[in-house]
Amino acid sequence: MRPTPHVLLALLALGSPGCGGEGADALVVVGLTTDMAIGFEIDAIESTTKVDGVITRAERLSYGSSGLSLPAEIEIAPAQDGAKVELSVAAFRDGEAAPVVKRTVATRAAGGRRLLLPVSLDAACSGVACAAGATCAAGMCVDPFVDPSGLDDHDPTWIASASDACKTRSSGDPEIVMGQGESAFAPLEEGEVLPIEAGLQGGHHVWLALRVAGLRQMGLRLTVGGHFPELAFELVPFTALVALRRAGEGRCEIYGIRFRVDRGLPVESVRGQALDVEITLEDPNGDIATAAQRIVIAP
The missing domain is CATH 2.70.50 (Coagulation Factor XIII; Chain A, domain 1)
Incomplete structure (x- = not known):
């Protein structure tokens, strides 16, 4: 048996100079999920966040060091109204240099709102190569940009109903x-x-x-x-x-x-x-x- 943390992981992305400041009240929270088994199909994740093209955080988390648990949140804050917020994430297996899957996503911060930006790392995207400017979601190459008008406000209870590798919407009662x-x-x-x-x-x-x-x-x-x-x-x-x-x-x-x-x-x-x-x-x-x-x- 392989032990795993019992708590959900929270990643706080810190704003760098020029990305926040007075009046920066637009917040984006990434809800990161996967349908692959952490510790078996995925062992590490590398993520980079940007606000208006400036890197605010780059991080690698691994299951072996008890630092990786999904579903999880990546909070990108603060940002000015209309700022472009981007996330790139890649998942790796132990001992492999090439990622199993990669995903990029972007939106714009909306003043006075705390947006929830869902991002999934899908097994169906393993081995899928998309053209420049596109990203893979659910096995298909799509535009990484999501209009903020189509996003819900962040509710921390989303994580309780999020699907993962074992608990899906069709899996029924425990x-x-x-x-x-x-x-x-x-x-x-x-x-x-x-x-x-x-x-x-x-x-x-x-x-x-x-x-x-x-x-x-x-x-x-x-x-x-x-x-x-x-x-x-x-x-x-x-x-x-x-x-x-x-x-x-x-x-x-x-x-x-x-x-x-x-x-x-x-x-x-x-x-x-x-x-x-x-x-x-x-x-x-x-x-x-x-x-x-x-x-x-x-x-």
Whole structure:
């Protein structure tokens, strides 16, 4: 499992001399989203913001340093009424010099308004080369300029309903299906016998996995607990922050969940025993899904 920050990232773009000043009350907030899985399909993002052609900020954020989480906001402020505001952003995989996708977008600041400028990094744009003056969105080359009259005012609650790699508008209610596997998801039948492995730091564990729908890709809190009914013994639950891997249209997965089954018990006492496993996933929006299943520890 790869840990991920539980908080949403806020990037504050600082105005440089000549770009703000007295009377600069026009604000633009970029709402940055992606349908690619952070930490798996994207590992770093480089962004540059400009106001009237002057660079106000250039930054690189990476998942490995816990600095990258999407959806996120990039606030460009302040600016004069009518100032041209631009963002260029490129997403990279680890060890690759060429970006997976690139996107540019521009608008004009509107005096007295705080605009929300939606920008998505789309998997459909991977490998798409657009002519100069155009940018790729949803797999098509389009004009990067968005007229401010077509933009909504910024509402911070947008981020709760934004789509990401795992939680889309069509993904339905939160749901998890329990499976098994260290390096891939495999089905798990009720009462199936699972082998246990000795851990490097002591104890013995089984490998569990989940297939997930309707929950965000990043910042999920995973809780795993278990009960041995014949031993009348409750295993102490463990929690971790996790990120999901996209596994096809409308679903995501996590595997390699190591659940210790002999914490507080001699390992010989759990062999051949039924174990009722309970798993909960909660995403940053507070949406929750649970799964419960009985397994049997191999004799």
